[in-house]
Each structure stands twice: as C-alpha cells, then as structure tokens.
Amino acid sequence: MWQRIAALIVKEFLAVWKDKRSRTVIVAPPLIQLLVFGYAATFDVTHVATAIYNEDSGLLSRELVARFQGSPNIDVVARLDRDGQIAEMIDPKRASLVIHIGQTFSRDMLAGRPATVQAIVDGRESNTALIILSYVNQIVSEFNREWSVASGRPPPPAVLVTRSWFNPNLESRWFIVPGIVALLTLVVTTVVTALTVAREREIGTFEQLLVTPFTPLEILIGKSMPALMIGLGEATLIVVVAVLWFRIPLLGSIPLLYAGLFLYILAVIGVGLMLSSLARTQQQAILGAFLFVVPAVILSGFATPIANMPPFIQDITLVNPMRYFLFIVRGIFLEDLPAPIVYAHLWPMAAIAVVTLAGAGWLFRHRAA
Amino acid sequence: MTLAAPKEPEGAGDDPAPPPSRGGSLRRLFGLVRKESLQIVRDPSSISIAFVLPVALLLLFGYGVSLDAKHVPLALVIENPTSETASFAVSLANSPYFAPVMMPDRQRATEAMLAGDIEGIVVLRSDFARRLWSPEGSAIQVIVDGTDANTARIISGYVDGAWQKWLAHYASDLGQDLSPPVVVEQRVWFNAEVRSRNFLVPGLIAIIMTLIGTLLTAMVVAREWERGTMEALLVTPVRIGEILLGKLIPYFALGMGGMAISTGMAVWLFGVPFRGSLAALIVVSSLFMLTALGMGLLISTVARNQFVAGQVAIIVAFLPAFILSGFIFDIASMPPVVQLLTHVIPARYFVSALQTLFLAGTVRPIVLFNGAALFAMAVIFLALTRRKTSKSLE
Numbered sequence: 001m002w003q004r005i006a007a008l009i010v011k012e013f014l015a016v017w018k019d020k021r022s023r024t025v026i027v028a029p030p031l032i033q034l035l036v037f038g039y040a041a042t043f044d045v046t047h048v049a050t051a052i053y054n055e056d057s058g059l060l061s062r063e064l065v066a067r068f069q070g071s072p073n074i075d076v077v078a079r080l081d082r083d084g085q086i087a088e089m090i091d092p093k094r095a096s097l098v099i100h101i102g103q104t105f106s107r108d109m110l111a112g113r114p115a116t117v118q119a120i121v122d123g124r125e126s127n128t129a130l131i132i133l134s135y136v137n138q139i140v141s142e143f144n145r146e147w148s149v150a151s152g153r154p155p156p157p158a159v160l161v162t163r164s165w166f167n168p169n170l171e172s173r174w175f176i177v178p179g180i181v182a183l184l185t186l187v188v189t190t191v192v193t194a195l196t197v198a199r200e201r202e203i204g205t206f207e208q209l210l211v212t213p214f215t216p217l218e219i220l221i222g223k224s225m226p227a228l229m230i231g232l233g234e235a236t237l238i239v240v241v242a243v244l245w246f247r248i249p250l251l252g253s254i255p256l257l258y259a260g261l262f263l264y265i266l267a268v269i270g271v272g273l274m275l276s277s278l279a280r281t282q283q284q285a286i287l288g289a290f291l292f293v294v295p296a297v298i299l300s301g302f303a304t305p306i307a308n309m310p311p312f313i314q315d316i317t318l319v320n321p322m323r324y325f326l327f328i329v330r331g332i333f334l335e336d337l338p339a340p341i342v343y344a345h346l347w348p349m350a351a352i353a354v355v356t357l358a359g360a361g362w363l364f365r366h367r368a369a
Numbered sequence: 370m371t372l373a374a375p376k377e378p379e380g381a382g383d384d385p386a387p388p389p390s391r392g393g394s395l396r397r398l399f400g401l402v403r404k405e406s407l408q409i410v411r412d413p414s415s416i417s418i419a420f421v422l423p424v425a426l427l428l429l430f431g432y433g434v435s436l437d438a439k440h441v442p443l444a445l446v447i448e449n450p451t452s453e454t455a456s457f458a459v460s461l462a463n464s465p466y467f468a469p470v471m472m473p474d475r476q477r478a479t480e481a482m483l484a485g486d487i488e489g490i491v492v493l494r495s496d497f498a499r500r501l502w503s504p505e506g507s508a509i510q511v512i513v514d515g516t517d518a519n520t521a522r523i524i525s526g527y528v529d530g531a532w533q534k535w536l537a538h539y540a541s542d543l544g545q546d547l548s549p550p551v552v553v554e555q556r557v558w559f560n561a562e563v564r565s566r567n568f569l570v571p572g573l574i575a576i577i578m579t580l581i582g583t584l585l586t587a588m589v590v591a592r593e594w595e596r597g598t599m600e601a602l603l604v605t606p607v608r609i610g611e612i613l614l615g616k617l618i619p620y621f622a623l624g625m626g627g628m629a630i631s632t633g634m635a636v637w638l639f640g641v642p643f644r645g646s647l648a649a650l651i652v653v654s655s656l657f658m659l660t661a662l663g664m665g666l667l668i669s670t671v672a673r674n675q676f677v678a679g680q681v682a683i684i685v686a687f688l689p690a691f692i693l694s695g696f697i698f699d700i701a702s703m704p705p706v707v708q709l710l711t712h713v714i715p716a717r718y719f720v721s722a723l724q725t726l727f728l729a730g731t732v733r734p735i736v737l738f739n740g741a742a743l744f745a746m747a748v749i750f751l752a753l754t755r756r757k758t759s760k761s762l763e
Contacts, residue, residue, distance in 0.1 A: 029680075029684055033688065036693070037692065040698060040703050041698050042703065044518075044702055046701075092732055109551065114552050116551070116552050116554050117551055117552070118554045123560030123563060123728065124724045124725065125695075128699050134525075140551050140553050141549075154545075157507060157540075158509050158532075159507075161511065162512075164525070167516060168515065175516060287679070295433075298430060298434060303697060305520055307441070308437055308439070309432065310432055330516050338483060341483055344484070
C-alpha cells in the first residue's frame, strides 16, 4: 500500500512541476509579492508635508516652530501669511498638516494664560491623520513639559510612562512581514491544489484514477502531498527572507511554528481540493480560488484588526484558518508565544482541516464529472 | 439581473476613443456593439462580474476593513485601590475607545495580552496615591502590544487623551489649574470624526473598478482568442478599430453600471459624504474605465489564453492597485523607488481623485491632474492594443 501511495505522490509532483503554467504561478508571483509587500506595505508615516502659519512674532512661537522643524517625521514645505492659504495648501494635498499659531501666543504664555496652537490635518486619509495628530501632540507635550520646568510651574501630579512590548519602535514592517508567511502560503497552496483535480477532470484522467484500486483516502494523500511540500518549502523560504533580509526578530519556538504551519496548510489543502472537485474546468477552479483567497485574507486580520469588524463578521472569521495561523506566526516571531496559547490556536485549524479534507474525499466520488 | 443589462450604451459616444469611424462604418459598428451586447446579456458570467462582484466585494471590504479602534479591551491593574485610582478608572471607562477589564496583577494581565485577549495594560502602582503629592509625581505605567504597531500607536494616543482629561478633572476638583501652557486645537478637515470608512470606501471603489474593468475584458476577450472566434471576426470586412470599439462600448457601459452601483452603496449604505460634482465624478470614472478596459484588452491580446490572462490581470492590475495606490498605505511614506513605481499604476490617480471628490469636493488642481494622467494612460493602452492586434493579422 505504501509503495502505491509513493508512486501516486511522485506522479502528482510531476504533474504540478511539468506544467509550465503552474510552475510560474508557484515561483514568480510570491517572490514579487514578498518584496513589494515588505517595502510598500507600511502604516508608518514619515515625511509629513507641513505648512507653518505663524502670526506671532514672539520668541516662544519661534521656539515651538523650531521643534516642528527638528522633528524627524515632519518636512516643513511652506510658510503661510494669511488664512486663505491654509485651504490652498490642504485642498490640493500640497500639505497634510498646517500648524497655525495665533498673534497672542507668546503673550498668553508669558502671562500664564493657556495658549493655543491650531493643527489642521487633511482627513482624507484618516489613519495618516490620526498618526500626524499624535506627532503634533507629542511635540507640544514635550514643549509644555520643558516650559513648565523653566517657568517654575508645578509639575503634573501623575505622568504616563508608555512602553510598547514586542516591537519597541512600533515598526509596522514587523507586523506585515510575518503576516506575509501566512498570506503567501495561503495563495500558493490554494492555487496548486485548486488546479490538481480540475486539471485531471478537464483532461479526463480523473475518472481513470477513480477506477484504479486506489481508495479515496490514498488519492487524497497523493493529491495533498505536493501542495504540502510546496507550501512548507515556500513558507520556509519566506521565514528565512524575513529573518535575514528584513531583520525581523524570530524569538519563539520553531517546532511550534512548523506545527502551526503543518495544520494550516492541511486546512487550506482541504479547501483547495474541495474547490477543485467542484470545478469543471481549471478556469473555474482559479476563479474559485480567487473567491476563497480574497475574503480569507481580508477577514484574517492581515491588514486591519479583526477586533474592528462588526460582531457578526467577527463570528465569520472563526472558520477562517488564516486567522489562527496569523496569530501563531506573529506571536512566535515577535512574542515568543507560550506553548499553551499556541495549542489553543492549533486545534481550530486541526478541526477545519479534518472537515475540509473529509469533504474533499467525499466530493471525489460523489461529484459527477 | 438581465433587467440591469445595458442595451443602449448612451453617453459612451462622446468619450475619447482612438479610431474615428467614417460614414457607412457606423452601421457596422452598431452591428458589432449589438453582437457584443447580446453576448454579454446571454452570458451570465460577465453580468455577474460587473454587478455581483462589486456588491459582494464592497460589502466584504466595507465591513471587513476598518482601522477604527473602538472598545479596545484594556487590562487595568490597580495594586492599591484608593479614591484617586477609582477616579482614574472611571475616566478610562468613560472613554468610548476602551473597554477596561480589571486584573489583579501584572502577571495575569501579561498572560491575557499574550493570548490576544487584551491589547494594552495600564498599571497603577501601590504607591500611586501617595506619590501624587511628591515632587516627582506619580507614574502611570502603560504597556501596549506592539505586535500590531498601527493599533498600538492609536491606542497609546487614546490613553494619552484619557489621561489629560483625568488630569484636568482631578485638578479642578482640588481647585487647582493644571491646564497645560499650550493646548493643541485639532481640526481634521473633510472627515471630522476621523472615520476610516470615509477614507477606505472611495479607495475600495477604485480597487473594485480596476478588478472589474481589467478582469472583464481580459478574460472575455481571451476566451474569444482561445475559441478562435476572434480570428473569424478579423477576416470579416470590419476594421480592427471597429472591432476594438465594438468591444469597448458595451463593456464600458457595463463597467459604468458597476460604478454607479458602487457609488450608490458608498453614499447610502456606508454613509460616506459625496461633496464633489457628479459631472467630475462621471468624467474621471469614464477615463479610468477606459484605462482599465484598455489594460484588459492589451493583456488579453498578448496572452490570448484565459488562464494566463486572469493571472496577469490579478498580478499587474489588482495587487498593485491594492498596495501601491494609496488606498490603504500612505504613498509618501514608501521608499523613493517604490514611490516612483506608483506613478505607472492607473489606480493611484483614480484613488486620489475619488478620495478628494467624495470628501473634499471638486478641487480643481487634483481633478485636472489625475484626469489628465488617466487620459494619457487610456490613450497609451488603447493605442498599444490596436498595434498588437493589427500586427497579428498577417
């Protein structure tokens, strides 16, 4: 029996590898995506184009302006001298931030009255707007603190001491790149498996396979192995690039990472094989793969957190294998996730794998070509 | 569904299309348009790509993609409860951004954070109340889960806001003035509540229209090449320009139908304001539609095979539109090389024009610049397609 399965696995490998199209799909796009995602996909905001509108001639306002100029994230691109220019800067996106200091700024501060600084932000990109505002608040708080000390005002009774664990400099690349391990493994595994049965159905060899002495279980194993190997290989490559090229820390246990990867790939293979058995042509299989991959990625927390979604959509994400693996891979990379927490995310993937693989095995026989 | 199928593509005639059709060829063109329209109406797959796909994707993305953190689960560890710590806890609980959970100690909170149950920890040490009166002041420890750097940054900003509010309250209760010397007055233009949906949905429309425009023509025309019906069409007396125009017009109408549905959903379902002029929206979307269709035609002409055409359409149109268009990731923060690359992505111009038209209004320089860029790209793609098609005739 084992010999038979081995022969079947070799045959499936050759089928994937000999086909030039599927070879291209496996090798080229993932590498391009890894590089483009790794460099372009960032939530960090740098080089904020800023215009300064300072109506105050005092020393203190110039001191504050100097702090904005000194900030590494802010590029001062213009000085304004009348109100109308604010819209002229923001509307055509020549600046994302305008700092407006009123005429009485220095006078108010010296008199001990609260002085105001207006920060006008372009809200068309809401996330960038929030981050820009946090930069402004940081600069002004620092200014306040030093002024309070210098002018002998009482310090605030309590201060915040904020620290960020696992990613002290809050680099979004540390968040995105481990996610790419999950993303590309999903894409490659789905495409490879989605094609296998559909291709044979299109050529007509699947019926031949069904009348051989192979049991559905054996066919299932034979069809799964190439995808499993390719998925594991591709994921390993991405992990290596993430660590050596993008310098993402890998703190956790590698065996646990691979345990997660193994179950994740199995769950995805099950979905891919189900799609493949349902499709009549390779065309339909690819379309089906696309219709599975896009929602799976969006509803996994890859780009935006699951916690921000409405409750009923959060419930849908519970059947998404990528959601669990994404948690594991990010946790193992950055947090050295303890084993019990990893286990808690392993079993849902195992359950999904069992259901989808069993479904695929059933569909092999019961879906009439 | 068939009801929604456009039979007379009106308004499409006054759009810039490359080959001018002369005299009697108008009848031939009409015949071709009729043939393509019938083909669309009878084939459910292109109707569903144009109308079902945008609705499904807009629902999925509109609800699934959000950057607004609300009711963030936060652990609050109070080592020694006093009236001061209680007042701070209340100010956290009153913030709409947090759902604080009391935890007995840091150990427990750390475990919850690793398990992903909470996203941050606020610790008030046992000496919190006592040190409030000491010269160096008391320290409130805030720990955020930096794994998701973006959320972490947003949360720490919210904690900062809650802390400042508490300080002001606390001080005024004691009859002191603790207001900071300089106060920042925030004005977020165009999107006062900073709703991420207002920013994401217009961008999404651009992504979806890229997908529809390109995938629609790439797949459908590649199928004609595959089946050999394209060759059959080429040997008839119709000119190549007419064949291309005959394909463009019905799919253009189909794509604009999808655009109308998406815009309607954005405004009425997702509540995104539309502040620009409808005419500007129609002009810019028409130009973009022509670019996307041109790209799809070019892909299908070069690939001539549905599988390859589908793959190429996803890799050169969908993925760059998703990552490099400024739809979710800020272009100005990308490395300079990648920023240069974004200039050849048509979706970049459409995203920028849509975000402005929806949220800011018809800002002339932005609409003109992006419209001109799209017009140039449409001309390039359509001219290239025409050249590629005529070459293959001999």
